[in-house]
Amino acid sequence: MNIGFIGCGVISIAHLEGLEELKKANQQTFELTAVCDLNEDRANTFAAHAEERLGKHPAVYTDYQKMIKEEKLDAVSVLLDHDLHHIVAEHCFASGIHVQMQKPLAISPFYGRKILADAKKYNRVLTVSEPSVLGAENVAMARAIKDGIIGSVNMVMDYATVTLNRTFFAGTAWRHFKGRAGAGWINDHGVHRTHMFTEVNGPIHEVFAYAEIFEKELSDGTTTIQPTGEDTSVTVFRFDNGGLGHWMCSTAAHGEKMSGVWIYGSKGCFRPGKHAALENGQIIPAKDLIAQYAPEVAAHPFAHSYVELWEAIAEQKAPISSGERGLEALSIVFTALESALIGLPVKVEDVMNGVSHAYEDTVIKEMLADRRG
Ligand SMILES: NC(=O)c1ccc[n+]([C@@H]2O[C@H](COP(=O)([O-])OP(=O)(O)OC[C@H]3O[C@@H](n4cnc5c(N)ncnc54)[C@H](O)[C@@H]3O)[C@@H](O)[C@H]2O)c1
Numbered sequence: 448m449n450i451g452f453i454g455c456g457v458i459s460i461a462h463l464e465g466l467e468e469l470k471k472a473n474q475q476t477f478e479l480t481a482v483c484d485l486n487e488d489r490a491n492t493f494a495a496h497a498e499e500r501l502g503k504h505p506a507v508y509t510d511y512q513k514m515i516k517e518e519k520l521d522a523v524s525v526l527l528d529h530d531l532h533h534i535v536a537e538h539c540f541a542s543g544i545h546v547q548m549q550k551p552l553a554i555s556p557f558y559g560r561k562i563l564a565d566a567k568k569y570n571r572v573l574t575v576s577e578p579s580v581l582g583a584e585n586v587a588m589a590r591a592i593k594d595g596i597i598g599s600v601n602m603v604m605d606y607a608t609v610t611l612n613r614t615f616f617a618g619t620a621w622r623h624f625k626g627r628a629g630a631g632w633i634n635d636h637g638v639h640r641t642h643m644f645t646e647v648n649g650p651i652h653e654v655f656a657y658a659e660i661f662e663k664e665l666s667d668g669t670t671t672i673q674p675t676g677e678d679t680s681v682t683v684f685r686f687d688n689g690g691l692g693h694w695m696c697s698t699a700a701h702g703e704k705m706s707g708v709w710i711y712g713s714k715g716c717f718r719p720g721k722h723a724a725l726e727n728g729q730i731i732p733a734k735d736l737i738a739q740y741a742p743e744v745a746a747h748p749f750a751h752s753y754v755e756l757w758e759a760i761a762e763q764k765a766p767i768s769s770g771e772r773g774l775e776a777l778s779i780v781f782t783a784l785e786s787a788l789i790g791l792p793v794k795v796e797d798v799m800n801g802v803s804h805a806y807e808d809t810v811i812k813e814m815l816a817d818r819r820g
Pocket of ligand 1 (some may be wrong): 453454455456457458459483484485486489509510511525526527528529531549550551576577578617619635
């Protein structure tokens with residue numbers, strides 16, 4: 448099948464690595480036949496990288512609507528700012544093209560529901576390329592935990608702080624505006640975590656959070672902005688199964704960054720990316736868990752994301768990282784922000800279904816006021 452990339456920015460190169468891994472393994476999925484970016488130099492440079500890694504130079508476009516009209520594409524991967532996800536997805540579905548969306552599914556739950564509805568309306572496949580639940584290591588983790596390796600999960604702790612020194616995350620200013628990114632880092636980075644939390648321990652019922660914008664001004668030396676997305680959030684939550692979680696993320700840390708996830712169960716602790724530590728002292732490294740639980744899964748999460756997309760199209764196989772799961776992950780983030788805004792605990796279901804939307808309204812207002820609204 449033929450695939451096109453829309454957006455050739457920061458993350459797109461990691462997707463080439465995924466396709467390259469599949470090519471080296473002789474696993475037929477997609478041929479990258481076209482790429483598009485508003486920035487023509489970026490699109491051309493990316494096409495040259497694609498040729499080096501995949502052996503074929505894709506056609507280059509600066510207008511994605513032209514690309515989907517002129518190229519015979521089965522699918523696209525959408526690698527764009529979050530406010531564009533729902534717009535581009537609808538155009539692609541309406542042109543008969545299946546979509547792999549980058550996280551977060553959309554700029555807000557309302558637009559996430561719209562993407563799901565459009566996929567259904569045009570009878571097209573939608574997957575979310577969510578690396579925290581894809582790739583052999585992450586699949587092995589989820590399968591091992593569901594298999595009871597650490598007993599029943601009763602506590603998740605997740606802390607992530609980065610030291611931007613008042614510059615832009617990933618060099619991109621748009622990430623700091625909620626009208627472009629949906630929220631601050633709690634959305635951009637946070638959906639990875641909420642997707643992983645629910646993958647290993649089921650739905651989250653209720654969330655309480657505080658959120659702040661500590662850094663009122665950011666600059667890369669050329670551009671100076673006043674961010675509207677939160678740079679720090681501290682959250683507690685309860686899973687449907689009674690387990691508790693404590694989760695924080697911040698791009699406003701100075702001096703020392705930190706990152707760590709601990710998933711505690713009644714028989715041990717799982718450290719994603721590291722090992723399972725059991726109460727009897729046994730440490731099971733990730734590689735042993737992969738051998739036991741996910742030997743058939745591609746190692747690179749993005750390689751796996753293309754296998755998922757291909758199997759969903761060709762074999763109607765349900766993807767692990769579906770649009771529905773992407774909407775759930777996004778809704779948990781928005782539940783935290785809803786809670787921080789109104790000062791009360793909020794049920795995820797209420798935000799996912801559009802019953803509670805005070806925070807989301809502020810995002811949509813800013814998005815619509817933006818030039819691209
Ligand atoms: N680990 C991950 O899964 C991961 C990591 C980073 C980013 N992402 C996601 O990938 C997406 C893209 O992020 P990024 O970091 O690559 O952003 P980026 O800003 O580096 O890249 C976006 C690209 O889209 C281009 N673009 C913007 N509007 C366009 C349009 N209308 N038509 C064509 N091109 C257009 C821009 O010129 C830019 O090159 C986001 O959804 C982000 O959250 C995922």
